[in-house]
Amino acid sequence: MINIAVTGAAGRMGSGIIKKVVEQENMELVAAIEIPNSPLESKDIGEVIGIGSIGVPVTGAQDLKSVLKSSGAEVLVDFTIASAAFNTIRVASNLGVNLIVGTTGFTDEQKKEIHNFVNENNVKAVLSSNMSIGVNVFFKALKDITPFLYDFDIEIIEAHHNKKKDSPSGTAMTAFNVIAKELNRSPEEVAIYGRQGLVGERTNKEIGLHAIRGGDIVGDHTVMFVGEGERIEISHKAHTREVFIAGVMRALNFIENAVPGKVNDMADVLGLN
Ligand SMILES: NC(=O)C1=CN([C@@H]2O[C@H](COP(=O)(O)OP(=O)(O)OC[C@H]3O[C@@H](n4cnc5c(N)ncnc54)[C@H](OP(=O)(O)O)[C@@H]3O)[C@@H](O)[C@H]2O)C=CC1
Numbered sequence: 001m002i003n004i005a006v007t008g009a010a011g012r013m014g015s016g017i018i019k020k021v022v023e024q025e026n027m028e029l030v031a032a033i034e035i036p037n038s039p040l041e042s043k044d045i046g047e048v049i050g051i052g053s054i055g056v057p058v059t060g061a062q063d064l065k066s067v068l069k070s071s072g073a074e075v076l077v078d079f080t081i082a083s084a085a086f087n088t089i090r091v092a093s094n095l096g097v098n099l100i101v102g103t104t105g106f107t108d109e110q111k112k113e114i115h116n117f118v119n120e121n122n123v124k125a126v127l128s129s130n131m132s133i134g135v136n137v138f139f140k141a142l143k144d145i146t147p148f149l150y151d152f153d154i155e156i157i158e159a160h161h162n163k164k165k166d167s168p169s170g171t172a173m174t175a176f177n178v179i180a181k182e183l184n185r186s187p188e189e190v191a192i193y194g195r196q197g198l199v200g201e202r203t204n205k206e207i208g209l210h211a212i213r214g215g216d217i218v219g220d221h222t223v224m225f226v227g228e229g230e231r232i233e234i235s236h237k238a239h240t241r242e243v244f245i246a247g248v249m250r251a252l253n254f255i256e257n258a259v260p261g262k263v264n265d266m267a268d269v270l271g272l273n
């Protein structure tokens with residue numbers, strides 16, 4: 001049995017993950033954590049997310065440390081917001097709780113620190129900007145084709161729902177980093193976040209990132225490789241959050257046998273590396 005705590009329990013991803021966890025024979029939800037001093041505190045999380053009482057009350061994140069300890073949580077699943085998740089990850093890893101993190105928007109500095117927390121505390125971890133199988137194959141396809149297209153102009157376009165807070169998406173940033181690495185280009189030097197005004201001609205080395213927000217788009221990502229007289233477009237479109245939730249379930253089943261102290265990504269979980 002895997003004892004699971006979920007932060008962001010009432011959110012779009014957190015609630016979907018809880019609905020799936022409670023259906024699994026080898027998993028038990030032991031804690032449902034929301035923002036500090038949440039108005040949902042003490043309510044049954046099952047009632048909050050519309051599946052009826054499941055006997056797990058919502059806890060406010062001000063009690064994160066004590067609830068992780070008292071609930072016997074072995075794995076924490078975090079889909080919240082980077083500013084909050086960073087502290088959550090620090091607290092959980094210090095307590096020896098394993099981690100599955102899908103939250104996006106971490107700075108490079110925060111990502112380095114997260115690797116240190118995992119390493120120093122020897123916990124097991126999966127961190128990925130996108131848990132879907134399709135997107136992780138999309139990353140692999142980008143890695144494979146980019147070296148052949150080194151002199152094409154490369155632009156990354158993502159589209160998401162109007163409630164998304166971070167931009168560009170974590171998936172767009174991962175795609176960008178995969179491409180920049182394959183081309184030996186320094187990410188800080190080549191990233192162009194949108195264009196406005198008299199920006200001049202496009203340089204050959206730059207990589208554009210563009211974010212669209214609207215309605216209920218679950219998550220679309222396209223990379224355009226544009227040459228003279230032709231172009232290649234590689235796209236992934238998520239139709240439902242179930243694809244991310246299915247990836248989280250794969251990660252939960254993977255984590256028990258993961259190498260302690262290492263931050264795995266979904267390519268490790270899916271055997272794509
Ligand atoms: N890796 C992947 O495959 C995917 C990643 N994501 C990422 O996951 C994150 C969440 O997305 P989504 O579920 O749509 O967002 P939501 O806003 O629906 O959910 C986030 C939840 O976290 C709560 N929260 C905020 N701070 C804390 C805290 N300190 N402790 C506990 N809970 C907290 C929020 O409360 P409140 O609303 O009151 O602030 C909210 O209920 C984003 O970063 C998104 O980019 C999303 C989909 C897939």
Ligand SMILES: O=C(O)C1=N[C@H](C(=O)O)C[C@H](O)C1
Nearest residue numbers: 104129130164169170171219
């Ligand atoms: O906020 C979302 O919704 C999503 N966030 C992730 C990201 O930032 O890449 C993954 C997915 O695209 C949905």
